[in-house]
Amino acid sequence: MIEVKNVTKKFGKKNVLKGVSFTAEKGEITCLIGINGVGKTTIMKAIMALTPIDGGDILIDSEKIRKESYEKITFIPDTITMPPSMKIKDAFMFMADFYGGWNQLRANELLQFFRLNENDRISELSKGNTAKVNLLLGLSLDVDYILMDEPFSGIDIFSREQIAEVFTSHLIEDRGVIITTHEINDIEHLIDKAVLIDNGVVLREFNTEEVREQEGKSVIDVMREVYKG
Numbered sequence: 407m408i409e410v411k412n413v414t415k416k417f418g419k420k421n422v423l424k425g426v427s428f429t430a431e432k433g434e435i436t437c438l439i440g441i442n443g444v445g446k447t448t449i450m451k452a453i454m455a456l457t458p459i460d461g462g463d464i465l466i467d468s469e470k471i472r473k474e475s476y477e478k479i480t481f482i483p484d485t486i487t488m489p490p491s492m493k494i495k496d497a498f499m500f501m502a503d504f505y506g507g508w509n510q511l512r513a514n515e516l517l518q519f520f521r522l523n524e525n526d527r528i529s530e531l532s533k534g535n536t537a538k539v540n541l542l543l544g545l546s547l548d549v550d551y552i553l554m555d556e557p558f559s560g561i562d563i564f565s566r567e568q569i570a571e572v573f574t575s576h577l578i579e580d581r582g583v584i585i586t587t588h589e590i591n592d593i594e595h596l597i598d599k600a601v602l603i604d605n606g607v608v609l610r611e612f613n614t615e616e617v618r619e620q621e622g623k624s625v626i627d628v629m630r631e632v633y634k635g
């Protein structure tokens with residue numbers, strides 16, 4: 407489990423995180439929801455210790471993040487980090503060299519799933535296919551937790567559907583996934599837990615199935631209540 411406890415973060419004078427707390431379980435998809443600029447990426451980077459926090463604690467399987475933790479958690483940013491001149495297959499070699507947990511079998515399976523060609527050059531891919539390669543590179547690491555920043559942002563409906571399909575497939579296995587989004591619409595059915603964020607705090611954290619069963623409400627219904635009062 408990932409535990410984010412009362413985390414605070416300032417950039418200059420701006421309080422970006424004002425005591426954020428939530429948990430994300432293994433085997434579940436947790437979605438951080440909030441409009442642009444509320445601090446979703448900052449939370450992801452704080453979990454990865456890519457940005458220092460001012461207060462609070464972040465635990466991964468009950469431990470503070472340390473060097474060894476990077477073998478069990480990975481962060482997929484919203485833009486691809488591979489050099490654009492690389493072909494997809496070069497990116498695979500790069501990942502295999504760099505990460506002990508690289509799983510080439512899963513990479514091949516994802517390549518087929520997304521109907522991508524390993525000889526294609528990253529700079530020549532469409533936006534949707536670039537997003538798929540980015541996701542593929544992260545999902546092909548044998549880690550317990552995967553953090554993904556806006557995996558559905560700015561891509562066409564068919565690519566979004568295909569990416570959504572991966573989330574419900576065996577390729578995710580029993581890993582814990584945290585994704586961020588500012589548009590919940592077509593991913594609502596995928597997520598197990600929603601964490602609604604605004605103005606540096608968590609307004610509500612809930613299990614989507616429970617709320618559906620017990621209150622008959624969708625994530626969007628709850629968002630309307632919480633954000634519009």
Ligand SMILES: Nc1ncnc2c1ncn2[C@@H]1O[C@H](COP(=O)(O)OP(=O)(O)OP(=O)(O)O)[C@@H](O)[C@H]1O
Nearest residue numbers: 417418422440441442443444445446447448449588
């Ligand atoms: N390195 C930085 N230096 C200064 N301010 C920053 C830095 N990183 C983020 N911020 C500010 O912190 C706030 C939260 O940014 P963050 O990227 O976490 O939001 P977000 O919810 O992920 O937004 P988006 O959906 O646009 O990605 C913004 O006001 C942003 O300008």
